[in-house]
Structure formats: C-alpha cells, structure tokens
Amino acid sequence: MTIASFTQWICFLALSAAVVVGSLGVVLLPNIVYSAFLLGGVFLSVAGLYLMLNASFVAAAQVLVYVGAVNVLILFAIMLVNKKETLAEIPGLPLRRLLSGGVCAGLFLLLLRVDVTTPWAVPGPSPAGDDATIKIGMHLFSDYLLPFELASVLLLMAMIGAIVLARRDVYTVDVITGENADQALIEKIRTPLLVETAPDRNPALESTR
Amino acid sequence: MNLSIPVDVPLQAYLVLAAILFCTGVWGLINSRNAVRVLMSIELMLNAVNINLMAFSSYIDGQLIRGQVFAIFVITVAAAEAAVGLAILLSLYRNRETVDMERFNLLRW
Numbered sequence: 296m297t298i299a300s301f302t303q304w305i306c307f308l309a310l311s312a313a314v315v316v317g318s319l320g321v322v323l324l325p326n327i328v329y330s331a332f333l334l335g336g337v338f339l340s341v342a343g344l345y346l347m348l349n350a351s352f353v354a355a356a357q358v359l360v361y362v363g364a365v366n367v368l369i370l371f372a373i374m375l376v377n378k379k380e381t382l383a384e385i386p387g388l389p390l391r392r393l394l395s396g397g398v399c400a401g402l403f404l405l406l407l408r409v410d411v412t413t414p415w416a417v418p419g420p421s422p423a424g425d426d427a428t429i430k431i432g433m434h435l436f437s438d439y440l441l442p443f444e445l446a447s448v449l450l451l452m453a454m455i456g457a458i459v460l461a462r463r464d465v466y467t468v469d470v471i472t473g474e475n476a477d478q479a480l481i482e483k484i485r486t487p488l489l490v491e492t493a494p495d496r497n498p499a500l501e502s503t504r
Numbered sequence: 505m506n507l508s509i510p511v512d513v514p515l516q517a518y519l520v521l522a523a524i525l526f527c528t529g530v531w532g533l534i535n536s537r538n539a540v541r542v543l544m545s546i547e548l549m550l551n552a553v554n555i556n557l558m559a560f561s562s563y564i565d566g567q568l569i570r571g572q573v574f575a576i577f578v579i580t581v582a583a584a585e586a587a588v589g590l591a592i593l594l595s596l597y598r599n600r601e602t603v604d605m606e607r608f609n610l611l612r613w
Contacts, residue, residue, distance in 0.1 A: 300512050307513045311521045318525050318548050322532035327540055334544050341551050344518070348562040350572050353579075357554075360579050365547060365586045372590040373540055376597045382537055382604055395534040399527045406523035410516050415564065417515050422566040434573045446580045453584035460591035463598075 306347055313340040327373055335366045352428040518559035526552035539596070539603045543589050550582045 317337040321330045338361040345354035385391075423430055435443045525548055532545035554575045561571025597603055 303513050307517065311517075314521065315524055315528075318528040321544055321548060322528055322536070322541070327538055330541060330544060334547065337548065338551065341555060344521075344555060345558055347513075348518070348558045349566075350558050350562065350569075350575075353558065353572050353575050356576060356579055360583050361547070361551075365583060368586055368590055369540060369544060369547075372543075372593060375594060376540065376603050378601075378603075380602060380604070383606070385606060392535055395531060399531040399534075402530065403523055403527040406526070407520060410519045410523065415515055417563050419564040420566040422562050423569055427569055427572060430569050431572055431576065434570070435576075439573055442577060446577060449584055450580065453587050457587040457591035460588070461594045 303347065306343070310340045310343045310347070313337070314344070327377075328370075331366065331370050331373055334369065335362050338362045338366060349422040349424055350427055351425070352431055515559055515563040518555060522552045522555040522559070525549075525555065537605050539593050539605055539608070540590075542605060543586065543593070546589075547582065547586065550578060554578055 314337055317333045317340065320333040321337065324330050324333070338357060342354045342357040342362075345351075345357060529545045529548035529552060532548065533542055536542045536545060557571040557575045557578070559571075561569050561575075565571055593603070596608065600607065
C-alpha cells in the first residue's frame with residue numbers, strides 16, 4: 296500500500312495493540328458475553344491488518360464471514376446455553392494454568408527465534424495492490440478449481456451436519472389428539488439423559504413414551 | 505516537520521503479532537472451562553494463521569498472491585468448523601445440562 300511509513304507504523308501499532316488486548320480479553324474475562332464482543336473487535340482489527348497487507352477482498356470476506364456469521368453464531372450459542380452454574384473446584388488449577396502458560400511462552404519464544412533468525416527473501420516482487428481481487432478470481436477458476444469446488448461440498452456437509460446435530464427429535468405424541476407434543480414443554484420437565492446425579496423421573500411423562 | 509520514518513513495517517513485525525495471537529489462543533484452548541470459549545480460542549488461532557499467510561503473500565509472493573487464496577479457504581473451513589462445533593455444543597448441552605469442559609468426560613477410560 297502506498298502510504299507513508301509513519302502512517303503505516305501508526306496503523307500497524309494501533310491495530311496490533313487492539314488485536315493483542317482483545318485476544319487477552321477473550322481468553323481471560325470471566326463474563327463470556329464480553330469475550331464474544333471482544334472477539335468481534337479482534338476480527339475487525341485483523342481485517343484492518345489485511346487492508347494494510349494489500350488484500351482488500353480478503354478483508355471484506357473477513358468482515359462478512361467472521362464478524363457477520365461466526366461471531367453472531369457464537370453469540371447465539373451463548374444465549375442458548377447461558378445458564379448460571381457454579382463450576383466445581385479442580386485441585387491444582389493454578390499449577391495447571393502456570394504450567395500451560397510456561398508451555399505457551401516457550402512456544403512463543405520458539406516462534407520468535409524462527410522469526411528473527413530465518414533469512415526471509417524480502418523484498419520480493421512488488422505487491423499486486425488493487426489487482427489482487429482479479430488475481431484471486433483467476434486462481435479460483437484455474438489452478439485452485441478443485442479445492443474451490445471441494446469447499447462448496449464441505450460447506451454443504453457442514454450445513455447438513457449442523458442441522459442434524461442440533462435439531463430436536465420428537466419423542467412424544469399426544470395421546471388424545473395424536474399430534475406431536477410440544478417439545479419445549481417436555482424438555483422442561485424431562486431429566487437430561489446423561490446427567491450424573493439423575494433425580495427421579497417424572498412418572499407421568501414416562502408413561503407416555 | 506518531517507516525521508517520516510525511512511523503514512516500512514517489516515515482515516517480522518506481522519509474524520511476531522501472529523505468534524502472540526496464536527499463543528494466546530493455545531493458552532485459552534487449554535485453560536478454558538466454558539466450551540464456547542474453547543471455540544473462540546480456536547477462531548483466534550485460525551486468525552493468527554491467516555495473518556501469517558497474508559503477510560507472506562504480500563511481502564514474498566506479491567504477484568501471484570497464493571497466500572490470499574489459501575486464506576480464503578481457511579476462512580471457509582473456519583466457518584464450517586464453527587457451525588458444526590456449535591451444533592455439537594448445543595446437543596451436548598441438551599444431554600448434560602452443562603458447558604463445563606471438565607464434565608465432558610463420557611469417553612474417558
């Protein structure tokens with residue numbers, strides 16, 4: 296991108312600070328709704344970084360797919376499973392956090408070392424700039440045609456799989472009318488199948504099965 | 505007033521940023537007890553990989569931009585993964601009434 300180095304540095308530092316602080320917030324904040332919104336902020340900042348890297352099409356795709364679809368999906372999941380529950384204490388949790396933090400710091404140092412010591416082949420050829428979108432289209436319909444078509448099959452499979460996994464199966468039929476009973480009402484009184492301390496089941500519901 | 509810095513943002517700066525983001529994602533993946541947060545950590549890691557791909561595409565492969573094509577495929581797979589992951593989470597929640605990762609141990613010896 297043909298902007299002055301000073302502006303470029305300011306944009307990079309601001310965006311990367313947003314990315315780092317936002318990702319730490321996603322991981323560390325106790326309230327998961329705040330985490331989800333911060334995740335949206337991280338996605339937007341990453342899209343800004345893509346713009347700095349001469350990739351306007353992928354930046355648009357990032358905003359549409361990640362912020363528009365994935366983040367909204369995560370927010371819906373939080374709404375659907377948001378139940379206040381007190382998590383059982385685990386022995387040795389601080390030690391576990393410390394150990395995994397050490398492992399992650401070691402991984403980071405390893406990546407940093409590779410980053411600094413490798414002789415990268417820069418500067419390469421000059422970036423394509425605004426022609427990038429045209430070139431991506433050329434790639435997708437010539438040498439990356441098979442992965443492109445496979446991606447469509449993958450998305451179809453994921454859609455069908457998500458529907459099959461998340462749908463509610465109808466268990467019960469109303470004895471009088473013969474119609475399917477209201478599933479939401481049944482799930483309110485039904486004991487979940489795999490809860491460890493299963494209390495007594497509702498005998499009225501059991502008899503209708 | 506001349507504030508221009510002669511050096512552009514180098515490739516290494518983007519790689520360091522991606523490494524930080526990836527390690528944060530790994531830590532969150534290991535330590536989260538809420539299953540939704542685990543999925544969010546996976547998204548963070550995928551974004552770190554995408555930043556790497558885009559940086560290499562812009563700095564080293566400027567004319568062919570194969571990195572951008574790969575980033576588009578990664579975004580596609582991430583969307584599919586998020587949909588299936590959240591569907592699994594929903595069905596798990598319906599059966600166990602919890603999102604605590606420590607209690608999803610049905611298949612553990």
